[in-house]
Amino acid sequence: MKKIALFAAVAIAASGAFAQDIPTLLKAADKYRMSSDNMQVETQISVFNTDGSPDKERRYTVFAQAKHQSLVLMQSPAERGQKVLMLGDDFWLLMPGSQRPLRITPMQKLLGDASTGDIATMSWAEDYGGSIAGEERCGEPEQACVHLSLNAARKGVTYQRIELWLGKARHEPVKADLYVQSDKLAKQARFVMDKTTAPTAVTAMLLRDQLTNKKETQVRYLNRKEHTVPEAWLNPMFLARNPALE
Amino acid sequence: MKRAAFCTPFCIAIAAAATACQAAPEFSGQVRPQWIDQQPNDAGPLAQAVAVQPGIAALPASGATLETELRASGHGLSFVGTLQQQRLEGDRLRSHAWVNELFGSADAGGWQFSAGKKIVGWDVGYGFRPNDVVEQETRRTLLSVTAEGRPLLMAEHFDASTAWSFVLVNPGKPRDQRGAEEPALAARVYQRDGAVDWHGFVRYGAHTGASVGAAAAWVASESVELHASLRMLARADTLASDAPAAALLRANPWQSASVSRPVQALVGGTWTNDAQVSLLAEAWWDGSALSDAQWDDWAARNRALASLLGTPAPSSAIAGNLAWQASAFGASTNLRRTNLFARLSWQHDKWQPALDVLYTPADRGRVVTGAIGWQGDRVRVDAGLRIYGGPSDALLAQLPARRIGFVAATWSF
Numbered sequence: 001m002k003k004i005a006l007f008a009a010v011a012i013a014a015s016g017a018f019a020q021d022i023p024t025l026l027k028a029a030d031k032y033r034m035s036s037d038n039m040q041v042e043t044q045i046s047v048f049n050t051d052g053s054p055d056k057e058r059r060y061t062v063f064a065q066a067k068h069q070s071l072v073l074m075q076s077p078a079e080r081g082q083k084v085l086m087l088g089d090d091f092w093l094l095m096p097g098s099q100r101p102l103r104i105t106p107m108q109k110l111l112g113d114a115s116t117g118d119i120a121t122m123s124w125a126e127d128y129g130g131s132i133a134g135e136e137r138c139g140e141p142e143q144a145c146v147h148l149s150l151n152a153a154r155k156g157v158t159y160q161r162i163e164l165w166l167g168k169a170r171h172e173p174v175k176a177d178l179y180v181q182s183d184k185l186a187k188q189a190r191f192v193m194d195k196t197t198a199p200t201a202v203t204a205m206l207l208r209d210q211l212t213n214k215k216e217t218q219v220r221y222l223n224r225k226e227h228t229v230p231e232a233w234l235n236p237m238f239l240a241r242n243p244a245l246e
Numbered sequence: 247m248k249r250a251a252f253c254t255p256f257c258i259a260i261a262a263a264a265t266a267c268q269a270a271p272e273f274s275g276q277v278r279p280q281w282i283d284q285q286p287n288d289a290g291p292l293a294q295a296v297a298v299q300p301g302i303a304a305l306p307a308s309g310a311t312l313e314t315e316l317r318a319s320g321h322g323l324s325f326v327g328t329l330q331q332q333r334l335e336g337d338r339l340r341s342h343a344w345v346n347e348l349f350g351s352a353d354a355g356g357w358q359f360s361a362g363k364k365i366v367g368w369d370v371g372y373g374f375r376p377n378d379v380v381e382q383e384t385r386r387t388l389l390s391v392t393a394e395g396r397p398l399l400m401a402e403h404f405d406a407s408t409a410w411s412f413v414l415v416n417p418g419k420p421r422d423q424r425g426a427e428e429p430a431l432a433a434r435v436y437q438r439d440g441a442v443d444w445h446g447f448v449r450y451g452a453h454t455g456a457s458v459g460a461a462a463a464w465v466a467s468e469s470v471e472l473h474a475s476l477r478m479l480a481r482a483d484t485l486a487s488d489a490p491a492a493a494l495l496r497a498n499p500w501q502s503a504s505v506s507r508p509v510q511a512l513v514g515g516t517w518t519n520d521a522q523v524s525l526l527a528e529a530w531w532d533g534s535a536l537s538d539a540q541w542d543d544w545a546a547r548n549r550a551l552a553s554l555l556g557t558p559a560p561s562s563a564i565a566g567n568l569a570w571q572a573s574a575f576g577a578s579t580n581l582r583r584t585n586l587f588a589r590l591s592w593q594h595d596k597w598q599p600a601l602d603v604l605y606t607p608a609d610r611g612r613v614v615t616g617a618i619g620w621q622g623d624r625v626r627v628d629a630g631l632r633i634y635g636g637p638s639d640a641l642l643a644q645l646p647a648r649r650i651g652f653v654a655a656t657w658s659f
Contacts, residue, residue, distance in 0.1 A: 056596070056622065056623050057623055076623070077274065077623070077624050077658035077659055078621060078622070078623055078624060078626065078658055080274050080658070081274075081317075087438075089441075090438075090440070090441060090465065091465075095390075096392075097390055097391065097392045097393065098365070098367045098383065098393065099364075099365040099366065099367050100367030100368065100369075100378075103370070103443050103463040103465060103471060103473075104465075104471065105465050105467070105468060105469055105470065105471050105516070105518055106465075106468045106469075107468055107469040107518040107519060107520060107522075108516075108518050108524070155468070180520060181468065181520070182520070212595075213595060231404075231405060231406050232358075232404035232405065234406065235404040235405065235406060235407065235408075235409055235438075236436075236438060236443065237402075237404065237409035237411075237436045238404050238409070240366075240367070241351070241358065241402075
């Protein structure tokens with residue numbers, strides 16, 4: 001009986017210590033995608049059918065800035081000229097034909113194979129809080145992982161709840177289950193690192209759609225560089241400026 | 247004079263571009279073959295005129311069109327141009343080319359300057375935009391097309407949440423140019439306030455005078471957006487006729503006129519769920535449209551002219567006068583002052599089906615449009631059908647076309 005009580009006390013103390021570590025763990029994990037608060041990231045989205053055949057491909061330039069601010073420029077022929085601005089919980093879309101910025105709801109943020117949130121949001125520390133669910137083996141090759149249960153700390157995020165597994169030694173993201181507002185599992189994510197030993201950056205995120213078509217989306221980060229955009233670029237009406245910002 | 251007026255913004259554009267330092271030039275474009283199938287109406291004044299005297303007026307024709315759009319930008323200059331080749335039934339192949347946009351941009355002292363031909367789209371609505379006072383874009387087109395910009399000089403200032411825009415549009419054009427061609431000064435102030443976007447507008451037209459307006463868009467929840475727009479004008483361009491009901495005239499009685507102190511207003515909202523089903527609903531009032539009394543007089547004259555058939559009155563004169571009655575359809579952006587609009591659409595993978603209805607309560611007229619789009623990596627395919635209907639005396643049921651079908655493929659590069 002004494003042993004059980006001692007074990008429970010240690011477990012409670014340990015979980016308390018882990019809970020204090022959540023922001024630190026998430027900040028450490030974020031560094032693998034956002035090495036700075038203000039970044040310019042060239043991103044390629046490739047969608048594959050369930051049989052592995054290619055379905056579609058898109059290119060984006062993402063200006064991910066501090067304080068939940070992101071500007072996404074669509075670069076593929078089918079979408080060129082479209083722009084999406086995300087300022088915290090507020091979103092705007094510009095279609096090239098009309099040159100008129102249009103206010104959109106969070107639901108209109110393209111909940112498709114790769115939502116704008118998947119592309120533009122590259123940090124968890126500012127958006128999520130939660131607890132450590134435990135330690136598990138995960139990943140390929142299998143390794144010791146910390147399993148975090150995260151809940152959105154603000155509205156406007158694409159996923160309301162995230163089950164996230166980080167490498168225990170370096171806290172790099174390994175995999176995640178992404179849940180939408182209705183608490184349905186929307187997507188399962190796997191993270192591809194630049195190096196298996198001593199990784200420094202996420203090079204790709206593989207998303208498996210669990211809600212509708214079971215397609216797999218590969219989000220590849222082609223190029224990252226530190227870039228702070230001028231304040232005016234984050235004004236919704238500035239979206240109509242041409243040529244394309246830069 | 248016209249050439250000089252047209253040239254001025256472009257000269258300034260080139261000068262502005264010369265001082266600008268921008269990224270390497272970018273080129274893109276699209277090629278769009280399309281087929282439009284139009285069924286002429288067998289009701290309405292134009293149909294009656296043609297029935298009396300075939301060939302007196304052109305009826306809507308079906309045909310194929312090839313549009314090539316080219317885009318280039320860099321070094322402070324932007325260009326969008328369109329080349330159109332069209333072959334309509336009973337007509338020869340016709341080619342047209344136009345510049346959608348050609349402007350230069352430059353920054354100085356915290357201000358952004360643009361000069362040239364440019365699309366400047368304002369306001370918050372979908373079916374009708376009272377405060378789109380510069381571009382005055384045609385709404386509810388069958389296919390999404392790039393608008394043709396207006397010659398203008400523009401200065402803008404942006405900070406984190408406020409934007410000021412000042413536009414001199416159509417500089418140098420004759421003062422009596424109508425609608426979107428009218429020379430005018432316009433300004434907009436934008437303020438972001440959390441979940442609400444606020445817009446204020448003023449415009450001073452060379453012959454229509456002043457107008458003021460305001461608009462707001464509010465994201466009320468995860469899935470609901472609400473918007474509203476209001477504009478009050480000193481005067482608006484329209485057409486008016488003072489022809490007696492049964493008189494046969496030698497000239498079109500529908501002449502340029504203006505309506506005093508009209509008000510235009512729109513309210514609407516969008517609801518979208520997580521399956522990407524979206525419902526848009528809007529209602530608007532357009533005080534610049536012809537009044538119910540004017541349309542009653544129009545209908546009475548149509549009946550009176552038709553009753554002259556079989557009398558000694560020359561049939562060609564009757565047909566001509568009936569055909570002129572169709573001019574009233576172009577009096578303003580909206581046929582009726584009160585309009586209701588709903589659009590249901592769904593984004594499902596690569597497919598985008600949509601169904602929309604425009605309804606005019608005054609005469610229970612309606613326009614129903616069903617469309618479906620498919621978007622690939624480089625190719626987009628659109629097809630749809632628009633049907634005009636309602637009771638026989640509804641204006642929308644008397645337009646020149648009864649039904650329009652279309653199919654288009656767009657290849658982007």
